Amino acid sequence: MADASSHTAKGVIEHQRPGRLKEFWSYFKENRGAVIGLYVFFFFVLIAIFADLIAPYESSTQFRSFTLQPPVWSGGTWSFPLGTDALGRDMLSRLIYGARYSFFVGIVVVVVAATGGVLLGLIAGFAPRWLDTIIMRLMDIVLAFPSLLLALVLVAILGPSLLNAMIAIALVLQPHYVRLTRASVMNELTKDYVTSARVAGAKLPRLMFITVLPNCLAPIIVQAALSFSTAILDAAALGFLGMGAQPPTPEWGTMLADSREFVLRASWVVTLPGLAILVTVLSINLMGDGLRDALDPKLKRS
Known part of the structure; x- marks a missing residue:
């Protein structure tokens, strides 16, 4: 009987x-926008994963005879369908290798x-009041600064590099997770299943x-999707x-910085990285909206 009941339970779970x-x-x-965003997101993910196979050339290969070559639709050659930059790089x-970095x-x-x-959010939710207050006031101090300005200051202290930029952005985004997790934990602590677990002796x-x-993962997943685009x-x-990221790294923001002086002379070197950032961030935000609607029961349509 015990074996039969266990098999039944496994069947129900599966x-x-x-x-x-x-x-x-x-x-x-x-949410049709979310579905489109999901497809575009996976398209960019595949490009990033298979960049070595898809890209026609290495990201740093220079063709000095074809500097600022226009794209095909502006009279360029199919050898460089999106044109070249000021150093003759395709x-x-x-852009393909830049997707990998982004x-x-x-x-x-x-x-x-x-x-x-x-x-930190879990600790704050379960901690005594004094420790909870200390953690949350520290998070409030971080949130009091403009995020980009604080990240810029941190990178200036650590030194310009892609690694230090990632560390700074992560530190700036962390308070959002702390506040969200703490709020979810405080809400769950009032429910009966937590009381039952405590009575049962759960450590x-x-x-x-x-x-x-x-039970707190749904809003955290949505926040992660939106933080991805913010990062x-x-x-x-x-x-x-x-x-x-420092040159010659093909990161989209660095590509914009290297090309800003050619905005009137060769607009494609600025427009294309900007479009890549726009489309990627928009697709992730649309996907995040769909995740929120699907994971939050209060927002589900009847």
Whole structure:
């Protein structure tokens, strides 16, 4: 009988998992913009992963006889379909490799910011009042500064580089995760299942990470998606200001900085990296809206 009941329980769990995924997708696909954003996002992800196979040339290869070559639609050659920059480097290749850098920045920043922010948020939610107050006041101090300005100051202290830019952006974004996680934890602590777990003798680590945290993941996932686009934007801004990735790294913000003096003479060298940033960030934001609608029960359509 015990074996039969255990097999039945496993069957129910296995049946629920695909059911939940199916329910999530049914809500997500109601937002057409989110679905389009998802497809565009995965398109850029594939470009970043297979950049070595897709790009016609290496990102730093220079063709000095073809400097500022216009794109095909402006009378250029099919050898450089999106034209070349001032050093004769293929714009298409640099944009493709730039996707890899931008997504690498987004992943690292979100992982670092979310890990530290969720941990601090859990501690603040379960901690005594005095420790909770200290943590939250520190987060308020960080949030009191304009995010880009604070990141710029941190990079100036650490030194201009892509790694230091990622560290600075992660530190700037971390308070959002702390506040969000703490608010979710405080809301969950009032529910009966937490009281039951405490009565059953659950220790604090189990209560924090196994009982409460899984029920706080929905808003954190949405915040991670939106932070991904913010990280790409901030990294591009720091690169444009010369405090992020350094030349000849084909990062989109750095490409904009290197090309700004040619904005009137060769507009494509500025327009194309700007469009890449715009489309990527827009697709991630649309996808984040769809995640919010699908994961937040209060926003689900009847």
